[in-house]
Amino acid sequence: MKLHLFSRLLRISASVTLLGALLLSAQGAGSAQEAEPQAGEPFTISMLETVRARGYVICAATSPLPGFAQVSPEGLWSGFDIDMCRAVAAAVFGDPSRVEFRPLSGQSRFAHLAMGEVDLVVRNAPWTMSRDTLYGATYVATSFFDGQAFMVPDRLGVVSAYELEDVTICVAANSEAEQRLDDFFFSNQLSYDVLLYEDRDDLAVSYRAGECDAITGSASWLQAIRRTMPEPGANAILPERLSKEAYGPVVRSDDVQWAAIVRRTLYALINAEEYGVTSVNIESMMSARTPAIRRLLGVEDDVGSDLGLRATWMRDVIRSVGNYGEIYSRHFGAAAGGQLLRGQNALWLNGGLMYAPPVY
Structure with missing residues (x-):
C-alpha cells in the first residue's frame, strides 16, 4: 500500500x-x-x-x-x-x-x-x-x-560450465547467485567447493588472486571485472546462463x-x-x-x-x-x-x- x-x-x-x-x-x-x-x-x-x-x-x-x-x-x-x-x-x-x-x-x-x-x-x-x-x-x-554466468581463467582449460568438476568457485554469500549455483551443480551431479564473501568487490579480489578456480555472477558484472584484470584475454566468460535478466x-x-x-x-x-x-x-x-x-x-x-x-x-x-x-x-x-x-x-x-x- x-x-x-x-x-x-x-x-x-x-x-x-x-x-x-x-x-x-x-x-x-x-x-x-x-x-x-x-x-x-x-x-x-x-x-x-x-x-x-x-x-x-x-x-x-x-x-x-x-x-x-x-x-x-x-x-x-x-x-x-x-x-x-x-x-x-x-x-x-x-x-x-x-x-x-x-x-x-x-x-x-x-x-x-x-x-x-x-x-x-x-x-x-x-x-x-x-x-x-x-x-x-x-x-x-x-x-x-543478461544472466548469471561463470568466468574462468584459460589455464583451467574449460569452455563450458558443464565441464566444471571439482573446482572452487567464488560467490556472494546468502545471495540468489549462491542458490542458483547450488541448483546447477546438484542438477548436473557435479562436485564443487565455494568461497563465500559478503561484499561483491571481495569476490573480484579473490578471483584475481587465484584463490578460486571460477567466479559467478551476472555476465555483465563478470565482463566489468575481466576488463580490469592485467590480462583480460586470459579469462573467459562461459556461454551458459543460470538465470535470466533483461x-x-x-x-x-x-x-x-x-x-x-x-x-x-x-x-x-x-x-x-x-x-x-x-x-x-x-x-x-x-x-x-x-x-x-x-x-x-x-x-x-x-x-x-x-x-x-x-x-x-x-x-x-x-x-x-x-x-x-x-x-x-x-x-x-x-x-x-x-x-x-x-x-x-x-x-x-x-x-x-x-x-x-x-x-x-
Missing part, C-alpha cells in the same frame, strides 16, 4: 513540476494563454516537445560499469548504454551529441524519472514486474539480455509517443544489423532496391511523421552510432578488450533473442 501511495505521489509531483515549467516557458515566450486541463481530464505534456524546447536529451546511466557506461578523466562518457542514449538524441535532433548524461543509482533513479529530471534511464535495473508497475515507469524494450531503456509511463520513439530507435538499430546496413556502408545502401532497407533509410515512405520525427530519422541514428552489432562489438569485442560473446544478444537469425518488428 505504501509503495502504491509513493508511486502516486511521485506522479503527482512530476505533473506539478512539469506544469510549472510549461507555464514559465509560455510566459517567457510572450504567450497570454494558460494551458489547463478540462475538468476530469489528466494534464499531459509532450515529452518530445519538452526535449526539443530544451535542446538536448537528459539520460541517466550507471557509472562506472566498464563496457556499459564509464566516464574518462576528461569527463567523456562512453559505453553500450551511452550509445543507446546518443541514438535517441540522433533520432530527435539528427545529432548524437545533443545529450546530457547523469549518473544515478538505487531506487532514486525512478524518482528522478518520475519528477521529470531525466528523460530516459538506461540499464540501471533488471526488468521486473514491480519495477514495471509501481514507479510510473515503463521498460520500452530489451536492449541487453535490461533496456526506461521512460515515464505517461507519454506513449516518447516511449514509441525510444523503442523504435532501438528497433532501428536491430533491424539495421539484420538488413546489413552499417555506419560504413550506409551511403551505398541508399540505392538498395530492398523495400525494407529503403524504408529504414527514409528513401521511400515516411516512417517518421507518426512519431513526430523526420523521414530520415533512422538513417541519422545508424549514421551516428552504427547498428546494434556495431555498438556491441565496439564495447564488448576484442578491440575493446571485451570479448563478451553475443549469446542471447545475437540476432534471432543467428540463434539469439534480438528481434525487432519490421519497418512499415
Whole structure:
C-alpha cells in the first residue's frame, strides 16, 4: 500500500513540476494563454516537445560499469548504454551529441524519472514486474539480455560450465547467485567447493588472486571485472546462463509517443544489423532496391511523421552510432578488450533473442 501511495505521489509531483515549467516557458515566450486541463481530464505534456524546447536529451546511466557506461578523466562518457542514449538524441535532433548524461543509482533513479529530471534511464535495473508497475515507469524494450554466468581463467582449460568438476568457485554469500549455483551443480551431479564473501568487490579480489578456480555472477558484472584484470584475454566468460535478466531503456509511463520513439530507435538499430546496413556502408545502401532497407533509410515512405520525427530519422541514428552489432562489438569485442560473446544478444537469425518488428 505504501509503495502504491509513493508511486502516486511521485506522479503527482512530476505533473506539478512539469506544469510549472510549461507555464514559465509560455510566459517567457510572450504567450497570454494558460494551458489547463478540462475538468476530469489528466494534464499531459509532450515529452518530445519538452526535449526539443530544451535542446538536448537528459539520460541517466550507471557509472562506472566498464563496457556499459564509464566516464574518462576528461569527463567523456562512453559505453553500450551511452550509445543507446546518443541514438535517441540522433533520432530527435539528427545529432548524437545533443545529450546530457547523469549518473544515478538505487531506487532514486525512478524518482528522478518520475519528477521529470531525466528523460530516459538506461540499464540501471533488471526488468521486473514491480519495477514495471509501481514507479510510473515503463521498460520500452530489451536492449541487453543478461544472466548469471561463470568466468574462468584459460589455464583451467574449460569452455563450458558443464565441464566444471571439482573446482572452487567464488560467490556472494546468502545471495540468489549462491542458490542458483547450488541448483546447477546438484542438477548436473557435479562436485564443487565455494568461497563465500559478503561484499561483491571481495569476490573480484579473490578471483584475481587465484584463490578460486571460477567466479559467478551476472555476465555483465563478470565482463566489468575481466576488463580490469592485467590480462583480460586470459579469462573467459562461459556461454551458459543460470538465470535470466533483461535490461533496456526506461521512460515515464505517461507519454506513449516518447516511449514509441525510444523503442523504435532501438528497433532501428536491430533491424539495421539484420538488413546489413552499417555506419560504413550506409551511403551505398541508399540505392538498395530492398523495400525494407529503403524504408529504414527514409528513401521511400515516411516512417517518421507518426512519431513526430523526420523521414530520415533512422538513417541519422545508424549514421551516428552504427547498428546494434556495431555498438556491441565496439564495447564488448576484442578491440575493446571485451570479448563478451553475443549469446542471447545475437540476432534471432543467428540463434539469439534480438528481434525487432519490421519497418512499415
